[in-house]
Amino acid sequence: MPRSVLIRIDRMFDLKPEFLQSVSNLEALEHRLAEDLSLLEIPPKEWVPASEYEGARILDVVIIGAGMCGLVAAAALKMLGIHNIVCVDRAPKGLEGPWVTFARMETLRSPKQLTGPALGLPALTFRAWYVAQFGTNAWEQLGKIPKNQWMDYLIWYRKVFALPVRNLVSVMNIEPVHDDLLALNVIDSGSGKAETLYARHVVLATGRDGLGGSYVPEFVESVPRKFWAHSADDIDFDALREKRVAVVGAGASAMDNAATALEAGAAKVDMIIRRKDLPRINKFTGIASQGVVQGFAGLSDEWKWKFLEHTLGAQTPPPRDSTLRVSRHPNSRFLLGTAVRGMHEEPESVVLKTSCGDLEYDFVIFATGFRVDLDRRPELVKFAPFIRFWKDVFTPEPGMENGELASSPYLGADFEFLERVPGSCPSLRLVHCFNYQATLSHGKLSGDIPAVSDGGRRLARGIARSLFVADRETHFANLVAFETPELLGDEWTDAAAAIADLQRGAAE
Numbered sequence: 001m002p003r004s005v006l007i008r009i010d011r012m013f014d015l016k017p018e019f020l021q022s023v024s025n026l027e028a029l030e031h032r033l034a035e036d037l038s039l040l041e042i043p044p045k046e047w048v049p050a051s052e053y054e055g056a057r058i059l060d061v062v063i064i065g066a067g068m069c070g071l072v073a074a075a076a077l078k079m080l081g082i083h084n085i086v087c088v089d090r091a092p093k094g095l096e097g098p099w100v101t102f103a104r105m106e107t108l109r110s111p112k113q114l115t116g117p118a119l120g121l122p123a124l125t126f127r128a129w130y131v132a133q134f135g136t137n138a139w140e141q142l143g144k145i146p147k148n149q150w151m152d153y154l155i156w157y158r159k160v161f162a163l164p165v166r167n168l169v170s171v172m173n174i175e176p177v178h179d180d181l182l183a184l185n186v187i188d189s190g191s192g193k194a195e196t197l198y199a200r201h202v203v204l205a206t207g208r209d210g211l212g213g214s215y216v217p218e219f220v221e222s223v224p225r226k227f228w229a230h231s232a233d234d235i236d237f238d239a240l241r242e243k244r245v246a247v248v249g250a251g252a253s254a255m256d257n258a259a260t261a262l263e264a265g266a267a268k269v270d271m272i273i274r275r276k277d278l279p280r281i282n283k284f285t286g287i288a289s290q291g292v293v294q295g296f297a298g299l300s301d302e303w304k305w306k307f308l309e310h311t312l313g314a315q316t317p318p319p320r321d322s323t324l325r326v327s328r329h330p331n332s333r334f335l336l337g338t339a340v341r342g343m344h345e346e347p348e349s350v351v352l353k354t355s356c357g358d359l360e361y362d363f364v365i366f367a368t369g370f371r372v373d374l375d376r377r378p379e380l381v382k383f384a385p386f387i388r389f390w391k392d393v394f395t396p397e398p399g400m401e402n403g404e405l406a407s408s409p410y411l412g413a414d415f416e417f418l419e420r421v422p423g424s425c426p427s428l429r430l431v432h433c434f435n436y437q438a439t440l441s442h443g444k445l446s447g448d449i450p451a452v453s454d455g456g457r458r459l460a461r462g463i464a465r466s467l468f469v470a471d472r473e474t475h476f477a478n479l480v481a482f483e484t485p486e487l488l489g490d491e492w493t494d495a496a497a498a499i500a501d502l503q504r505g506a507a508e
């Protein structure tokens with residue numbers, strides 16, 4: 001909003017000077033960003049030749065998902081001059097991803113100074129955005145980033161980069177038109193209209209559950225939903241007031257859901273934890289470095305597996321703040337060493353069958369994570385039988401088996417799916433898996449905040465290379481046709497007489 005308009009609103013509503021100052025500081029930051037981009041000649045001009053299919057303009061890239069990874073992918077593509085793109089998300093604007101929906105922590109786990117999605121631009125960092133509005137003192141006093149504020153930052157990021165996002169658009173399926181073209185059937189829940197988008201590349205920035213969905217043990221599914229939820233569900237916590245609640249699991253989401261139930265007035269909350277002790281060390285964070293970010297993809301399959309098997313085996317501890325947020329309530333219990341073996345319904349409650357006996361509750365929250373299950377992703381149904389997974393090509397040493405790793409897609413250098421049987425589905429290479437499931441192939445570049453810009457750049461460079469190679473004939477024809485002279489021919493005088501003199505001299 002222009003400052004002049006704000007000043008008039010200020011008179012009408014008695015707005016505080018600090019508010020006006022923060023708005024103008026943010027405007028100044030946006031100005032600085034625009035200037036930095038202009039100095040760096042970003043974004044460069046468009047270079048991908050336009051093409052059509054049956055009268056419709058073909059998009060160079062469709063990104064599915066406008067969460068953090070989708071936005072970074074879109075920005076990284078724009079920074080390489082690939083402008084004919086669209087990013088679609090089924091969520092309403094501002095509600096993409098987990099941050100203000102099912103993320104129930106108070107703050108991010110990540111340290112505040114991480115540059116995350118900023119793509120190397122200082123003015124695009126969370127820190128610059130925060131300091132512009134709240135000042136340096138507030139930044140120094142800030143502990144961790146409140147999760148809602150992270151969402152506000154992502155909304156700003158999208159705005160200042162003018163990213164082409166369409167909200168309320170769900171991708172229902174993707175299918176090959178031919179080896180170099182994909183069709184996406186989408187539904188716009190705003191207008192209710194179905195539409196087909198044609199794309200040369202598709203990026204799946206579909207999040208933690210992008211290749212499957214939330215996981216609960218099979219025995220849970222036959223129990224009526226009024227008695228249980230997964231931690232990523234929309235849960236009515238007010239309804240848990242004065243209820244007996246169990247939370248199965250001990251990760252970050254388990255703690256945050258338990259804390260939210262306790263804060264909503266649950267009579268008691270039991271944490272049902274299979275392990276005899278909580279993991280205490282966050283392994284991968286311990287070796288975070290540019291070496292890991294840039295080098296992981298260069299490891300052999302054996303070493304990639306070894307690194308991640310060790311990390312997953314050790315498990316990620318819940319954040320200390322989230323754990324204290326639960327344990328400070330006297331009506332919370334940590335039932336360590338308690339494995340859940342079954343669940344059945346009673347007239348007014350449910351009973352969890354555990355290794356420590358039967359436990360009765362009014363409601364159970366399963367914070368049991370996500371898993372790959374392509375049957376649950378209709379958008380991938382046409383490609384599912386052809387995708388190569390790690391279990392198709394890699395056998396770990398005895399004792400190092402891991403189901404989660406085995407079901408990771410075995411990706412190529414640009415996050416693209418590879419065929420299980422070479423030649424069976426050539427268009428599969430046009431679909432790039434830019435979500436958490438890429439971790440075993442690429443390292444943590446497409447799910448968490450720290451290295452998401454590195455992931456976005458790797459993805460965008462790969463797509464740029466692939467587009468250029470595919471259009472080589474057009475680019476070559478442009479090269480041949482290019483006839484703008486740099487020299488006009490009047491820059492020198494004909495030296496024929498001087499050369500003749502030189503030759504005569506040499507002959508004598």
Ligand SMILES: Cc1cc2nc3c(=O)[nH]c(=O)nc-3n(C[C@H](O)[C@H](O)[C@H](O)COP(=O)(O)OP(=O)(O)OC[C@H]3O[C@@H](n4cnc5c(N)ncnc54)[C@H](O)[C@@H]3O)c2cc1C
Pocket residue numbers: 064065066067068069070088089090091095096097098099102103104107108109110169170171172205206207208253379434435436446447448449450
């Ligand atoms: C509760 C929680 C807390 C986290 N906290 C941290 C943290 O503190 N630090 C950290 O580094 N990481 C954290 N993470 C991990 C990671 O940063 C987040 O999961 C982040 O949201 C990943 O971004 P994304 O873009 O991959 O996925 P998302 O943000 O989940 O975005 C995916 C988007 O895809 C859309 N979508 C999916 N399928 C379709 C479809 N078919 N059609 C249209 N749209 C579709 C969804 O609507 C969604 O908006 C956390 C994750 C969770 C779940």
